[in-house]
Amino acid sequence: MATLLNTIEDRTARDICTQHSDAPAELLEILHEVQEVKGFLSDGALRTIADALNISRAEIHGVVTFYHDFKKKKGAKQTLKICRAEACQAVGANELIEKAESHFKTTLGGESITTALEATYCLGNCALGPAVMVNNELYGRVDLDRLVEISNAHKGDS
Ligand code: FES
Structure with missing residues (x-):
């Protein structure tokens, strides 16, 4: 029983x-x-x-x-978390955010069909800013080209 x-x-x-x-x-x-x-x-x-x-x-x-990291659907949107705390801002985080908004056709805090852009505040990678996290993987010295590469590398993740 x-x-x-x-x-x-x-x-x-x-x-x-x-x-x-x-x-x-x-x-x-x-x-x-x-x-x-x-x-x-x-x-x-x-x-x-x-x-x-x-x-x-x-x-x-x-x-x-x-917790935003949990997905309830397969193939849910990819979330790119961009650090906008002080150290990352000092080395171009805001410029990266502007370019990312334009490239991914959304705004920080918003989402397009495939991508969500999220602000985060210090990923503990301050010496290597701008810092970005995708699927719990941390990246440093990210510019738009690198962000696009990172995004593409994670496209297969569900
Ligand atoms: S300020 Fe961006 S990782 Fe610390």
């Missing part, structure tokens, strides 16, 4: 939860790992995680929507 009540809609999510001993305190790590393997967090994966960790689906939904 207990088996019928358990929801194992996503085997990968279930296995990752098991590796984390079904610990609710490790929810963020679990979500990141599932997304890394599957490319996004499906409704089935989220229900599986909620059941495995014995937390409510509303709680898990709140976490996933709070």
